[in-house]
Amino acid sequence: MxxxxxxxxxxxxxxxxxxxxxxxxxxxxxxxxxxxxxxxxxxxxxxxxxxxxxxxxxxxxxxxxxxxxxxxxxxxxxxxxxxxxxxxxxxxxxxxxxxxxxxxxxxxxxxxxxxxxxxxxxxxxxxxxxxxxxxxxxxxxxxxxxxxxxxxxxxxxxxxxxxxxxxxxxxxxxxxxxxxxxxxxxxxxxxxxxxxxxxxxxxxxxxxxxxxxxxxxxxxxxxxRFIAEPATAVAELQAGRVDLVIPPTIPIGMIPVIQGDSKLEVISVPGPTVDALRFNTRDGITADPKVRKAIIMAVDRATIVKSILAGQASEISSFQSALSFGYDEGLKTLPYDPEAAKKLLAEAGVKPGATVQIDIRGNDATMNEVAQVVSSYLSMVGITATIKPYETNVLLNDIIPQGKTGAMFQQKWGGWTFDYDNTAYAMYHSGEKWNPYDKDEKLDKLLESQRPLTDRAEREKILQEVARYAADRALELPLYNSNAIYGISKxxxxxxxxxxxxxxxxxxxxx
Known part of the structure; x- marks a missing residue:
């Protein structure tokens, strides 16, 4: 070559x-x-x-x-x-x-x-x-x-x-x-x-x-075989009726089950998949960027990665993995600071007892557990969060694209090109399927300006600016970059x- x-x-x-x-x-x-x-x-x-x-x-x-x-x-x-x-x-x-x-x-x-x-x-x-x-x-x-x-x-x-x-x-x-x-x-x-x-x-x-x-x-x-329930998939693997269980089926809590079976093994590799709870920036209290920033500061993501994900993930500051072209190692997300979060909520006029709905994929056991923890963190700053699980295809093909989500909704993105453009354009550009709520002329221009560039350094600079701008507007609560976890028969x-x-x-x- x-x-x-x-x-x-x-x-x-x-x-x-x-x-x-x-x-x-x-x-x-x-x-x-x-x-x-x-x-x-x-x-x-x-x-x-x-x-x-x-x-x-x-x-x-x-x-x-x-x-x-x-x-x-x-x-x-x-x-x-x-x-x-x-x-x-x-x-x-x-x-x-x-x-x-x-x-x-x-x-x-x-x-x-x-x-x-x-x-x-x-x-x-x-x-x-x-x-x-x-x-x-x-x-x-x-x-x-x-x-x-x-x-x-x-x-x-x-x-x-x-x-x-x-x-x-x-x-x-x-x-x-x-x-x-x-x-x-x-x-x-x-x-x-x-x-x-x-x-x-x-x-x-x-x-x-x-x-x-x-x-x-x-x-x-x-x-x-299409097996949505993780426990069923692992049971079929143990029984020998399935030879391989592919991501993101296996929740962290079931890894020891597979590892404890002498006929099976777990293979875990760093991947491009990132999870975030994105915000409805059009309706309700999350239309206010102060509220969105308060929610981010109310959640201890480091503890989630360590305790819930057992180290099978890493924190992210923007909606991309460290493997992505455009990743900025210097970008820091808002810190975990519940007291500062309370002050921002007060400034925004949000009173204790305000409610938000978090929409998630119903078959994602790991995110279900994470969402419960996020709900607990939000309760500590006076926000009551309810979790609404959807069948995955319904959430992805109807609820999100049609702008029918609650205040927060799960977005899991593979970033398969390992280039931030593929993620950021889909998430942030006006009119895109995965951006049902937000329109931002500056963000549109930034995204459009980097696509024709052949100078990699200049492209990277603009993509990093996109990430910083999205973080400054608090368009999502960035959670983690998860490993790709496979369960396989020996x-x-x-x-x-x-x-x-x-x-x-x-x-x-x-x-």
């Missing part, structure tokens, strides 16, 4: 041996692996989702032009190589030849063009992914296996975005003939595993794709944990 300075042509070239080392598998497949996932995404169309649990499954069904594995390094996917031209305003991709979709349809330049025109068109407008790819102006076919991606402006994170979610390459003929609704429930990609069946809220079953361009998987079958071999849950399982075996 060769990289020259910006202003010159930047060329990314994959060696054939490199690709083989990453993706190669044996010529045969045997064995079944069963994975417990806490959430059914409800649709398998890449343009319909933002959910980590979608990616945990669909990384094995679909491929992007690029791929980023558990080591977080960007490597070729369906594109063998690429080069940036015209000062980053055009990217030329050389595509893999001989690749077929699971239905036999050939992968080629037409499929790439169809994928991105669909993503940026009416179908993509229905989902949450299009805003991540608005830097793309058009796709020009050079020949059957060469495409130019023309950009409205350079996007320094685009190549990483092409490795996930909305940018997964989809089959034009299949979708045109079978229809969008069918594709939602019967996905077809080019990945290592083919779709077999989907029972909503129950499971999705896959089988090995023996013709996978990266080599046939070592497993013959892969099943994801029968599983070759498993590599991914910080962001996006893992190919084609090199895994089950004894």
């Amino acid at each position: 060769k990289i020259t300075k910006r202003g010159l042509t930047t060329t990314f070239m994959a060696l054939a041996l490199s690709g083989a080392a990453i993706f190669a598998g044996p010529a045969f497949a045997a064995g079944k692996m069963t994975v417990s996932s806490p959430q059914d995404p409800g649709s398998w169309d890449p343009v319909d989702t933002f959910l980590v649990q979608w990616a945990a499954v669909a990384t094995n069904i679909f491929d992007g032009l690029t791929y980023r594995g558990p080591d977080l390094k960007l490597v070729p996917g369906l594109a063998e190589s690429w080069e940036e031209l015209d000062d980053g305003k055009r990217i030329r991709f050389k595509l893999r030849e001989g690749v077929k979709f699971h239905d036999g349809e050939p992968f080629n330049a037409e499929a790439v063009k169809f994928t991105f025109e669909r993503l940026l068109g009416d179908e993509g407008a229905k989902g949450p992914q299009r805003s991540n790819y608005i830097a793309i102006d058009s796709i020009e076919i050079i020949d059957d296996f060469t495409v130019d991606m023309k950009l409205k402006a350079p996007d320094p994170v685009l190549l990483t975005k092409l490795a996930g979610y909305g940018a997964m390459i989809v089959p034009p003929k299949y979708i045109q003939e079978k229809g969008e609704d069918n594709f939602n429930l019967n996905p077809v990609g080019t990945g290592a595993f083919k779709f077999v069946s989907y029972a909503p809220k129950i499971d999705i079953k896959l089988q090995a794709n023996p013709d996978y361009w990266g080599g046939a998987p070592k497993l013959s079958e892969l099943e994801y 029968r599983v071999k070759g498993f590599v944990p991914a910080p962001d849950n996006r893992m190919k399982l084609n090199d895994v075996t089950v004894e």
Whole structure:
């Protein structure tokens, strides 16, 4: 891989041996692996989702032009190589030849063009992914296996975005003939595993794709069971009916249960996922920034991390992890100071006994416990907090986007690009799905100004300014950056944990 300075042509070239080392598998497949996932995404169309649990499954069904594995390094996917031209305003991709979709349809330049025109068109407008790819102006076919991606402006994170979610390459003929609704429930990609069946809220079953361009998987079958209740998932793991339980299923309190079983083990790795209680800045007492700051100062987050999370997390000062580009080590959040919190509440005219509602994901046992502790801290400064759990899909697809939350609501964000832009734009820019309440012209301009920049230092400076500005306005109560905790059977071999849950399982075996 060769990289020259910006202003010159930047060329990314994959060696054939490199690709083989990453993706190669044996010529045969045997064995079944069963994975417990806490959430059914409800649709398998890449343009319909933002959910980590979608990616945990669909990384094995679909491929992007690029791929980023558990080591977080960007490597070729369906594109063998690429080069940036015209000062980053055009990217030329050389595509893999001989690749077929699971239905036999050939992968080629037409499929790439169809994928991105669909993503940026009416179908993509229905989902949450299009805003991540608005830097793309058009796709020009050079020949059957060469495409130019023309950009409205350079996007320094685009190549990483092409490795996930909305940018997964989809089959034009299949979708045109079978229809969008069918594709939602019967996905077809080019990945290592083919779709077999989907029972909503129950499971999705896959089988090995023996013709996978990266080599046939070592497993013959892969099943994801949707088990929302952590105790049930762990019990199934103990019983041997599940081989792997993926994040964020396992609450801290159940780690000793798994560790105490000689057949199982816990694997914990630092990840990008952050949790916060965001504020309704439009309605009620949290419309006042003084009240929001008082609430932040009323909560002892260090104690929560130490006592409730048993050290399986770290405090955050902004809504991103330390792995995120744009993270500012010098940014300090408001200190734990209940007396100062009481004074701010008095200045804001909030009398003892004021109430707030905290909305959380009902199946998140850890957050349920954390929210109870937050409620206790708030009671010490005169605020009565009630906790309202929602089914996860309802909270994420209805309550938050429609601006129907209480004063505070849980936001768990994967930050899968490991770039603060991907989080901050979605959380703070006016009109975005995850920002139902707030409009701030200065924040909008800051977010927009960093996207076209190719100077990493200048981008980082602006992203850090965004974090400071959001903290100054107290747009959320930042809580913690949690580890990705996996529970796994020792029968599983070759498993590599991914910080962001996006893992190919084609090199895994089950004894």
